[in-house]
Amino acid sequence: MLLNRTIDSYHFGSAVDLAESQLRPLTGLFHHSASSGVSILGGRTAVIPAQMDGIGSVVIKHYRRGGLLRYFIKRRYLKLGKTRAQREFELLDTVGKFGINVPQPIAFAYCGRLFYRAWLITREIHQPVSLASLSLQDEKKTGRAMASVITQISSLIQNQILHVDLHPGNVVADTAGTVYLLDFDRGKVYHGTRQQLKNRYRTRWQRAVNKHGLPKILTEMMQNGLK
Template identity: 40%
Template sequence: MTKIQFFQSYHVGSEIKLTEQHQLQLVSCFEKPGENPDGILSGRAAVSTIQLKDIGPAIVKNYTRGGVIRNFNRNTYLKFSRYRCQSEYELLLFLDRLGVSVPQPIAFAYRGRFFYHAWLVTEEIQNVCTLAEFSKQNPDETRTVMQDLARQLDILVENHIHHVDLHPGNVLVDNEKNLFIIDFDKARTTPQNRHKLQKKYIRRWRRAVLKYKLPAVLNNIFNNRK
């Protein structure tokens, strides 16, 4: 069960029992600017790395805005229903139970009530690159990785989960050719049927492949699609 604790003006939630030392480490990380990842389709989120005692290496994502609004408001959100960090944290827990390969969620945090800043803490996956980068370096092995991606996308579709910004930069591949899907902060459930949801995934994915001139092997994200 997720427990939310109040610590130094931050609300920190987790299913893991976080000690005062953990919370001190996290708050220290929250108060430092994160770094934007480099690489193709690496995203806009500012992230930091941290070594949590008795837990291990972790990634701290600071939620930041995109588009034109980013020029005026970089990382403050207005609360309409749930905090974005809490929604993504709980979705990652659910996806892990379904068998989708996602980074293990550790905690989420927010500061403020109606106008708030937010953070998500997940395990750090060692020795990874994005699928976009992997496909350029290992075109033959990419076919095998794509089969695993198709299997995991089938799980998302069967459970009516729409990752609205899924592209090859939001899929990580480690040294063992294991893949992990990331950045579910805009994901949502949808009543749409399987066919319509598949089409949405394919349209967004192929737009990125075409725009960034990625290898054609990336186009086939569902086993039954050409």
């Protein structure tokens, strides 16, 4: 069950009870310029690091539009039911219970009624390196990371969960070598067959690897692992 709290014009949701003293400092960061990094795959991130009392290091994800609409409405969305931040928060919580390594969701927030802006707060992953970058540096570590990726994707398939944009830029390893799957925005329960879902994962992965000229080990291990 989600716990809700409103602070000024910001509406928060979380799975555990968070005090106003923990959440209010975050509101001062919501409209700061987020650090934007361009990965090897060209994907953009928009996050702000922060500290939360009793939680520790977290990151605040800003939701930004893609496609042509981003030139007209960059960060606002029409509110029809749950916000994007709430949907991703709930999906991260769900897949985490399946044993899949994802950023631990702490809270989500939004402001606005008809049109809204939204933010997702997750626990920070320590010094993450994307699988795309790792594949260009260390083949042995890449092989170990891919074995973990395949296990986790297999679990997503078994549980009928579609990550709509899973590619080597949305997979990271921390300093301990733990592999995480990122960016479940727009992810959902898949209503086709598991074979169809498996094919979607393989096709999206291979397209990204080929397009960006990444090492073939990424495709070969994926094809062999998801038979």
